[in-house]
Amino acid sequence: MKPKTDLDYVTLYAEKLGKDNSLFRQQKMLIESQMQASSSLFKNMFSKRDFKKCAREYLKRIRLI
Amino acid sequence: MKGYTIDNGVIVINREFTELDLFVKSFIDILKKHANYLIVSGFVSISTGRTRGTEDIDILVPLLPREKFSALFKDITDNGFWCYQSDSADEAYTYLQGMSSIRFARANEMFPNIEFIPVTEARKAKFYELNHPQKIKVDGLEFNIPPIEFEILYKEIVLAGKKDIEDARHLRAFFKDIIKESKFKEYETIIRSESR
Numbered sequence: 631m632k633p634k635t636d637l638d639y640v641t642l643y644a645e646k647l648g649k650d651n652s653l654f655r656q657q658k659m660l661i662e663s664q665m666q667a668s669s670s671l672f673k674n675m676f677s678k679r680d681f682k683k684c685a686r687e688y689l690k691r692i693r694l695i
Numbered sequence: 696m697k698g699y700t701i702d703n704g705v706i707v708i709n710r711e712f713t714e715l716d717l718f719v720k721s722f723i724d725i726l727k728k729h730a731n732y733l734i735v736s737g738f739v740s741i742s743t744g745r746t747r748g749t750e751d752i753d754i755l756v757p758l759l760p761r762e763k764f765s766a767l768f769k770d771i772t773d774n775g776f777w778c779y780q781s782d783s784a785d786e787a788y789t790y791l792q793g794m795s796s797i798r799f800a801r802a803n804e805m806f807p808n809i810e811f812i813p814v815t816e817a818r819k820a821k822f823y824e825l826n827h828p829q830k831i832k833v834d835g836l837e838f839n840i841p842p843i844e845f846e847i848l849y850k851e852i853v854l855a856g857k858k859d860i861e862d863a864r865h866l867r868a869f870f871k872d873i874i875k876e877s878k879f880k881e882y883e884t885i886i887r888s889e890s891r
Contacts, residue, residue: 636857636861637864640861641867644865647698647869648697648699648869649698650696650697651696651709653698654698654709657710657741657744660746660748661713661715661741662713664748665715669804672804672806682782686779688805695779695780
């Protein structure tokens with residue numbers, strides 16, 4: 631199958647992953663780099679001393695709470 | 696080696712732990728002492744190899760009596776987590792009574808977070824999947840997810856965003872050797888009853 635759309639690529643990748651678990655390594659790298667980036671971003675945004683207070687103000691601004 | 700195997704009805708994903716798995720483990724190790732639960736949505740696809748990020752892990756939990764919830768809340772917050780909505784179990788409980796979610800993250804962190812979703816019988820589809828879990832295991836961590844066919848249909852019918860359609864397509868392709876058409880028919884009626 632020659633992939634043309636995003637869904638085709640999703641299908642192709644999932645089928646390959648089902649047969650070859652070595653592809654999970656790429657996924658692990660992506661997930662962990664995203665987590666590190668997110669952690670670093672918010673540590674820099676909020677002071678550790680007032681983390682919850684700052685975080686809740688931010689969350690109210692973005693309407694997550 | 697194949698991406699997954701089946702061992703006594705448990706789907707075993709043949710991969711290493713990620714930091715995201717560790718985060719989930721740290722939360723459900725506490726949660727399962729107090730309540731039944733079901734991990735749904737993004738983490739189901741991601742734990743089975745879908746290559747995208749997520750900022751939250753959606754977990755269905757039955758609406759607990761206040762005292763039981765307070766004990767759970769204390770255990771969670773005593774063990775390295777904070778609640779977005781409040782430091783007070785009573786205040787957090789008012790959200791759950793109103794059938795709104797609350798969120799927990801690790802201390803001094805925002806993401807990833809756990810979206811803690813209350814479920815009662817009134818939420819027919821969520822109540823059904825909570826009580827008919829599929830067990831899945833990653834590197835020794837065993838947890839509950841919906842039946843794969845149920846999760847696929849829920850994403851396609853109820854959520855139906857671009858990301859959800861892609862997640863469903865991933866699950867259909869990854870698990871094509873084990874998913875059953877008869878289950879799709881059975882679950883569609885249940886799911887459509889909630890989406891009305």
